[in-house]
Amino acid sequence: MSTNAKFGGASVPASRLVSSLAPPGEISSTDIDRSCCIPLLALFGGAALWLVVGSVLALIASIKFHAPDFLANCACLTYGRLQPVADDALLYGFCLPAGLGVALWLLARLSGTPLRGAIVPIVAANLWHLGVFVGLAGILIGDSSGFAWLEFPRGGSVPIFFAYLLLALWSIMIFAGRRGRTLYPSQWFLVAALFWFPWIYSSANLFLLTSPVRGVAQAVIGWWFANNLLVVWTGLVGLGAAFYFLPKITGRPLQSHYLALFAFWTFILFATWCGIPPGAPVPAWMPTLSAVAAAWLLVPWLAVFLVVWQTVHGSVRSSWNNTTFCFVGSGIDAFLLSGLMLMAMACPQISRFTNFTWFGSAETQLRLYGFFAMTMFGAVYYILPRAVGLEFPFPKLARVHFWLSLAGIALLVVPLAIGGIVQGWKLQHPDTVAFADTTKAMLPFLRVSTTGLLLMLLGNLLFFANVMGLTLRWKIALLKQFIAFVKSPLETTSASASLRRDKEVRA
Amino acid sequence: MSDETKSSIPPTSDTEPSVSRSTVPVWIIVLTLVLLFLGMVYFDHHSGWFDSQVYGPYASSEELELYQPKSGAAALLARGKAHYDQVCGLCHGIDGLGKPGQAPPLAGSEWVNTKGFERLTHIPLAGVSGQLSVKGQTWGLAMPAMGAAMSDEDLAAVLTYIRSSWGNKDGPVTADEVKAARSALGAHPLPMSGNQMSKMPE
Amino acid sequence: MKNGFLVFLVSLVVLGGSWCGFVLAPVLQLGGQKQTTILNSSDLYPVGRPGMANQGLQVYRANGCAACHTEQVQQDGVACDVVLTSAGKTPLAVTNAISSLKLTGLDKGTADAAVDKINAAGGKAEIHITATGPDISRGWGLRHSVAEDFLYDDPVQLGSVRIGPDLADVGTRRPDANWQLLHLYAPQSVVNGSAMPPFRYLFRVQKIGGEPSPDALNLPKAFTPPAGYEVVPTAQAEELAAYLLSLQADVPLHDAPFTQPLAVSKP
Numbered sequence: 001m002s003t004n005a006k007f008g009g010a011s012v013p014a015s016r017l018v019s020s021l022a023p024p025g026e027i028s029s030t031d032i033d034r035s036c037c038i039p040l041l042a043l044f045g046g047a048a049l050w051l052v053v054g055s056v057l058a059l060i061a062s063i064k065f066h067a068p069d070f071l072a073n074c075a076c077l078t079y080g081r082l083q084p085v086a087d088d089a090l091l092y093g094f095c096l097p098a099g100l101g102v103a104l105w106l107l108a109r110l111s112g113t114p115l116r117g118a119i120v121p122i123v124a125a126n127l128w129h130l131g132v133f134v135g136l137a138g139i140l141i142g143d144s145s146g147f148a149w150l151e152f153p154r155g156g157s158v159p160i161f162f163a164y165l166l167l168a169l170w171s172i173m174i175f176a177g178r179r180g181r182t183l184y185p186s187q188w189f190l191v192a193a194l195f196w197f198p199w200i201y202s203s204a205n206l207f208l209l210t211s212p213v214r215g216v217a218q219a220v221i222g223w224w225f226a227n228n229l230l231v232v233w234t235g236l237v238g239l240g241a242a243f244y245f246l247p248k249i250t251g252r253p254l255q256s257h258y259l260a261l262f263a264f265w266t267f268i269l270f271a272t273w274c275g276i277p278p279g280a281p282v283p284a285w286m287p288t289l290s291a292v293a294a295a296w297l298l299v300p301w302l303a304v305f306l307v308v309w310q311t312v313h314g315s316v317r318s319s320w321n322n323t324t325f326c327f328v329g330s331g332i333d334a335f336l337l338s339g340l341m342l343m344a345m346a347c348p349q350i351s352r353f354t355n356f357t358w359f360g361s362a363e364t365q366l367r368l369y370g371f372f373a374m375t376m377f378g379a380v381y382y383i384l385p386r387a388v389g390l391e392f393p394f395p396k397l398a399r400v401h402f403w404l405s406l407a408g409i410a411l412l413v414v415p416l417a418i419g420g421i422v423q424g425w426k427l428q429h430p431d432t433v434a435f436a437d438t439t440k441a442m443l444p445f446l447r448v449s450t451t452g453l454l455l456m457l458l459g460n461l462l463f464f465a466n467v468m469g470l471t472l473r474w475k476i477a478l479l480k481q482f483i484a485f486v487k488s489p490l491e492t493t494s495a496s497a498s499l500r501r502d503k504e505v506r507a
Numbered sequence: 508m509s510d511e512t513k514s515s516i517p518p519t520s521d522t523e524p525s526v527s528r529s530t531v532p533v534w535i536i537v538l539t540l541v542l543l544f545l546g547m548v549y550f551d552h553h554s555g556w557f558d559s560q561v562y563g564p565y566a567s568s569e570e571l572e573l574y575q576p577k578s579g580a581a582a583l584l585a586r587g588k589a590h591y592d593q594v595c596g597l598c599h600g601i602d603g604l605g606k607p608g609q610a611p612p613l614a615g616s617e618w619v620n621t622k623g624f625e626r627l628t629h630i631p632l633a634g635v636s637g638q639l640s641v642k643g644q645t646w647g648l649a650m651p652a653m654g655a656a657m658s659d660e661d662l663a664a665v666l667t668y669i670r671s672s673w674g675n676k677d678g679p680v681t682a683d684e685v686k687a688a689r690s691a692l693g694a695h696p697l698p699m700s701g702n703q704m705s706k707m708p709e
Numbered sequence: 710m711k712n713g714f715l716v717f718l719v720s721l722v723v724l725g726g727s728w729c730g731f732v733l734a735p736v737l738q739l740g741g742q743k744q745t746t747i748l749n750s751s752d753l754y755p756v757g758r759p760g761m762a763n764q765g766l767q768v769y770r771a772n773g774c775a776a777c778h779t780e781q782v783q784q785d786g787v788a789c790d791v792v793l794t795s796a797g798k799t800p801l802a803v804t805n806a807i808s809s810l811k812l813t814g815l816d817k818g819t820a821d822a823a824v825d826k827i828n829a830a831g832g833k834a835e836i837h838i839t840a841t842g843p844d845i846s847r848g849w850g851l852r853h854s855v856a857e858d859f860l861y862d863d864p865v866q867l868g869s870v871r872i873g874p875d876l877a878d879v880g881t882r883r884p885d886a887n888w889q890l891l892h893l894y895a896p897q898s899v900v901n902g903s904a905m906p907p908f909r910y911l912f913r914v915q916k917i918g919g920e921p922s923p924d925a926l927n928l929p930k931a932f933t934p935p936a937g938y939e940v941v942p943t944a945q946a947e948e949l950a951a952y953l954l955s956l957q958a959d960v961p962l963h964d965a966p967f968t969q970p971l972a973v974s975k976p
Binding site: 046064066068069072073075077078080081083098143144145146148183187188194195196199208213214215217218219221223224265268272273275279280281282286289351352355356357358361402427428429436438439440442443 | 712713716717719720721722724726727728730731732736737738739740741743769771773774775776777781783785843844846847853854855856857858859860861862863864865866867868869870871872873874896897900901902903904905906907908909910931959
Binding site for chain 2: 109245255259260279283288293
């Protein structure tokens with residue numbers, strides 16, 4: 001296939017690869033897609049790499065439960081450093097940049113305006129990945145801040161913060177320059193998400209690391225931050241993506257504008273107050289507020305359920321062939337399930353059995369990977385070929401990735417959840433169960449969850465292969481375009497006929 | 508629908524999804540209001556209303572006050588003994604028998620075995636100087652105000668301990684009484700003389 | 710919503726609300742906290758950790774100990790026990806009164822009624838307050854953790870999972886620095902079947918000089934180094950052990966009351 005035909009049937013000059021300069025009033029969605037090409041490659045490519053890194057480290061950390069001596073001699077690989085690094089690689093290395101890329105593309109598409117000045121998002125993406133690298137390395141050498149989900153030392157958190165600001169600014173500029181006046185629901189979710197992170201990240205870093213507050217107030221701020229990032233931010237971006245892709249792929253309208261609006265308002269209003277665990281060593285009003293907010297989360301939960309159900313039911317079977325639909329659909333299921341787990345953990349009668357157990361980890365992993373990462377996979381599989389203008393090198397592997405990830409997350413979360421409850425029950429019965437037995441009782445469950453992590457790693461490797469393969473294909477196509485561009489003026493001069501022959505031999 | 512990853516690149520403009528305008532079902536609004544109400548009731552019962560002292564199992568500051576342990580006699584004596592041994596016993600003896608040339612005995616002392624305790628509380632708070640008769644013997648030493656640095660509770664515990672040990676069988680001294688004596692004496696009381704002490708009411 | 714600005718405004722108000730509730734309010738309420746006094750005493754609590762223990766906190770943070778251990782004791786409730794202090798002049802009547810009463814695990818109202826009954830029979834009784842809950846029964850602490858316990862910690866390492874036991878009161882439970890060092894070097898040697906990884910990199914295996922070092926660990930047979938070598942803790946291990954020993958939260962406070970056992974008041 002000649003290079004020209006790959007770009008939608010029309011012959012396209014080389015400049016089109018980099019930015020879109022369509023005349024006003026004639027912007028097609030392809031132009032919008034292509035305008036995002038390099039920033040998305042930068043964001044998604046790095047994200048795929050961190051995803052694999054995080055999966056490998058999570059697997060190693062999990063193996064340490066079955067063999068505590070495994071890699072125990074190196075300070076960098078001790079469990080206490082490895083587990084936070086694996087978690088942060090998933091969150092800051094994969095989830096955040098993938099989410100930002102999807103938000104950028106979605107806002108461009110829904111605004112009907114292409115991305116201009118792509119150099120800034122490209123620089124921001126690279127700055128982000130550099131920040132993640134420095135942050136993760138910092139944790140491994142012992143510079144962790146000590147706060148869950150905020151472990152990056154300043155060398156990592158500062159680049160990340162500024163990279164986010166740049167990407168958010170560019171996305172908001174696209175949104176502000178939109179053509180239509182009415183907003184599609186996804187736009188509310190994404191604009192709110194773009195605003196959310198800088199405030200919570202700067203507050204957390206300021207009050208915990210730059211000029212730390214005294215005593216247990218640190219823990220409260222840490223919990224507030226983690227909740228607003230892991231529940232609210234991922235919920236906003238994930239739902240924004242789902243509310244776009246589900247109606248788009250099924251061809252049905254989103255049901256409905258007002259229900260989605262209701263879901264949006266109630267979700268941010270209630271979810272932002274969750275996070276303080278029950279029984280925390282803080283005055284009682286704080287965990288009580290969080291418990292009440294978690295109970296009130298039932299309302300947005302039901303609203304999201306209704307929106308998705310009404311939009312999608314009846315079309316599931318026909319859309320099942322579409323891999324993006326599978327990813328996003330299972331992501332929504334995981335969102336709903338993890339929401340139920342979150343609400344259960346806040347219930348006083350249940351929290352006594354889930355507090356301080358693996359149940360909380362199960363809920364977090366289900367939310368981060370089962371909901372958010374899966375939704376991002378579906379989105380990337382949809383967006384990236386359109387942005388680049390080329391097919392994935394191994395399109396069938398996307399389906400295999402889906403089944404591996406689905407099986408993996410199920411095998412990870414279900415034993416951790418059940419095992420967590422068993423652990424909680426044992427912790428509640430000090431007269432009959434010695435503490436050492438609670439650890440021993442968890443090992444069979446952990447064996448299954450380690451297998452789940454292995455399957456997830458395999459799936460992530462397939463994703464990485466596809467994304468990297470596409471990047472490589474793009475680079476090769478770019479190179480070929482460049483060579484063709486260099487060749488074309490010489491074709492008209494007869495004096496360079498011999499030169500041409502030489503060039504053809506070399507190419 | 509064919510698998511989108513197998514399909515060729517889509518046409519140059521595909522339509523964005525549309526959104527319907529049907530209304531929010533009423534039952535979800537009603538549920539929201541019911542949950543809001545129940546949540547506020549739960550908050551009222553469990554939050555302690557933003558009191559910084561109310562934690563976890565306690566539901567209100569009233570409940571917290573209810574469960575404050577009153578210093579029981581046994582605990583008071585234990586505390587009194589500990590402080591006495593450290594501060595007073597060096598001179599008056601761990602056994603309360605005093606040390607000649609250092610301090611008079613407390614066991615069976617008429618200054619200790621009194622019905623009232625106003626005078627007794629003044630002794631550690633102000634100190635003593637000059638001649639004093641204890642159990643028929645004359646002592647001419649100076650006692651610094653050893654109890655001035657102690658808190659009201661601790662001094663009360665010490666005095667209670669003295670009054671119930673080594674054969675003494677007198678009633679306890681409370682922290683309030685120590686407080687009253689402290690405020691009666693003022694900030695820097697002068698040590699009392701034997702005469703002053705005999706003139707004071709018990 | 711048609712207006713992008715409205716989305717921003719709504720987000721601002723909502724996030725501002727939770728920021729005020731969970732960032733500003735805790736800073737105002739807890740951030741300026743000062744020492745408090747131990748219940749029924751004038752002793753201040755907490756006293757700051759000694760220097761080595763503070764450095765140990767940084768070792769704890771750097772090695773991610775909070776990934777497996779929590780430092781917060783939970784309390785499910787509170788109970789009263791009625792304790793007879795004097796049988797008075799009529800011990801028979803008092804014994805009769807007691808035989809019909811339940812004396813442990815009561816709520817305040819029932820306990821007061823029991824005391825009244827004993828007083829009426831001529832005896833004297835007092836009420837002892839105890840904290841109840843699985844953590845307390847396990848010996849992990851005498852009362853729930855409160856903000857004062859973490860007053861001087863930076864960063865506060867509360868933890869969130871109990872893969873290992875709670876450490877809020879471990880200094881009272883295991884006051885022996887040698888045990889702590891042994892446990893860090895070879896957890897399986899002191900706790901059977903422990904899942905804790907060995908922190909051998911916090912120690913040095915060195916050739917025995919003229920005399921064995923006084924700091925050398927006394928390891929069981931399976932874990933001893935080869936002949937002629939000894940295991941010596943590095944500064945980091947000693948700091949971490951000092952920190953663990955400083956983790957004590959066993960005094961009653963106004964917001965975590967209980968009747969202190971009569972063992973003795975602190976010297």
